[in-house]
Amino acid sequence: MISSENQLVARTYCASDVPVFPCKEAGEGSKSPYVANGFHEATARLDRLNDWAAKYPTAIYGLPCSANNVLVLDADRHGNGDGVANVMAIYAQHGFDWRSVPAVHTPRDGLHFFFQKPKTLGKTKGRLADAVDVRDNGYVIAPGNKLPDGRRYAILNGTLEQLVSAIANRALPIMPDWLVTAVLQPYRVPSRSSVPATPEIATNQLSGLIQAVVRAPTGSRNRLLFWAACRLGDFVDAGVVQRDVAFALLFEAGQQAGLSRREAQATSLSGLRRGELGRGC
Numbered sequence: 669m670i671s672s673e674n675q676l677v678a679r680t681y682c683a684s685d686v687p688v689f690p691c692k693e694a695g696e697g698s699k700s701p702y703v704a705n706g707f708h709e710a711t712a713r714l715d716r717l718n719d720w721a722a723k724y725p726t727a728i729y730g731l732p733c734s735a736n737n738v739l740v741l742d743a744d745r746h747g748n749g750d751g752v753a754n755v756m757a758i759y760a761q762h763g764f765d766w767r768s769v770p771a772v773h774t775p776r777d778g779l780h781f782f783f784q785k786p787k788t789l790g791k792t793k794g795r796l797a798d799a800v801d802v803r804d805n806g807y808v809i810a811p812g813n814k815l816p817d818g819r820r821y822a823i824l825n826g827t828l829e830q831l832v833s834a835i836a837n838r839a840l841p842i843m844p845d846w847l848v849t850a851v852l853q854p855y856r857v858p859s860r861s862s863v864p865a866t867p868e869i870a871t872n873q874l875s876g877l878i879q880a881v882v883r884a885p886t887g888s889r890n891r892l893l894f895w896a897a898c899r900l901g902d903f904v905d906a907g908v909v910q911r912d913v914a915f916a917l918l919f920e921a922g923q924q925a926g927l928s929r930r931e932a933q934a935t936s937l938s939g940l941r942r943g944e945l946g947r948g949c
Contacts (some may be wrong), residue, residue: 677812677949678729680828681710684836687735688888690720690727691809694816695902699728699809705742707732712768731810733803734798736835739843739851741796741801746779751799753891759796760880760896762846763872767883769841770831777887780808782831783847784840792851800853824885874900874909874917881921889925893918893932894939901943914940 681688687710690702692814701708702724710732711717720727729782729789733740743751759766772780785804792802812828814820815924823831843851877896900914915936 669836672725674726674728675717675811677810677814677828678717678720680812681729681731681810681832681835682714682717685712686710686731686832686836688717688729688731688810689807690724690847691730693728693782699730701730702727704751704792708734710735710807726816726910728813728815729810730807731835732807733785737763737785737787737838738804738835739783739789739792741783741807742778742801742803742808743781743783744774744776744799744801746776746778749798750858750891751797751801751890752777752885753895754797755779755781755800756880756884756888756892757899758800760876761873762844763876764844764847765879765883766885767825770811770826770834771824773822773824773885773886774809775821777813779824779885780811780821782811782835782840783843784800784838785850786843787823788841789848790852793853796850806852834943838878850900872902878921881918882924886926889922889927890931893922893925893927893935896921897936897939899902900942901945903943904940904944905944911940911944 677690689707689710692698692700692702703705707730710730731738741755744754746753756766765779770782772782774780791806794802796802809821810824811821811831877899881889881893881896897918900909900918903909904914906910919932919942920935922936925931927935
């Protein structure tokens with residue numbers, strides 16, 4: 669009998685023929701499979717789900733990526749830098765709105781972004797940037813699951829039913845060409861040599877940076893404002909944009925994102941100084 673909240677979430681996936689499997693919810697080996705064959709044992713059969721519900725009543729459930737033609741960008745914030753700021757920076761460079769794809773806020777303040785995996789996509793390199801992994805051949809914890817302490821894999825833009833339907837019908841957002849290229853090639857951190865060569869290119873990049881700050885998810889706004897200010901500091905040092913113009917843009921973006929006047933001012937100035945001094949972003 670299915671009774672727990674996570675079991676109900678798992679049944680939502682199975683009802684749409686999306687296979688899942690039980691994972692450890694806490695303690696040593698948390699998020700690892702309960703079942704011997706791991707994600708290869710995933711199924712949408714309700715009888716198997718009932719068996720797992722009885723055997724692992726507090727389990728969370730994993731979602732295989734390859735079996736569902738899913739590619740997930742996994743941006744975390746533990747042990748290897750700020751993956752959320754890194755992926756938002758990459759999105760900004762390409763003028764990509766993160767809200768255009770299903771996004772999940774993870775229990776440890778990370779983000780998962782769900783894309784449809786192209787059938788022709790070859791073997792990915794497994795990492796897009798520091799603390800940003802590419803999940804396409806393994807699994808992720810299925811959105812909607814809840815940990816024993818109450819933290820969730822919470823869907824930010826849409827409902828569980830909408831996401832499950834998109835996965836089941838192979839209707840997730842298509843990966844843009846630049847992302848297909850990026851997951852197949854080593855990621856290189858932008859350097860000062862990447863400062864735009866023309867005012868036109870600078871204008872486009874400035875717009876992308878500012879929009880990334882304004883659209884930043886809760887918990888990422890200050891970090892992303894600092895990163896954008898650092899990049900604009902590069903522009904100022906190169907003579908592409910005047911410092912007062914850069915500061916005004918950053919300050920306004922920070923306030924639009926929800927930061928206080930004091931926080932927006934302090935972060936903007938700190939990032940600008942760092943960029944101007946060439947200390948890296």
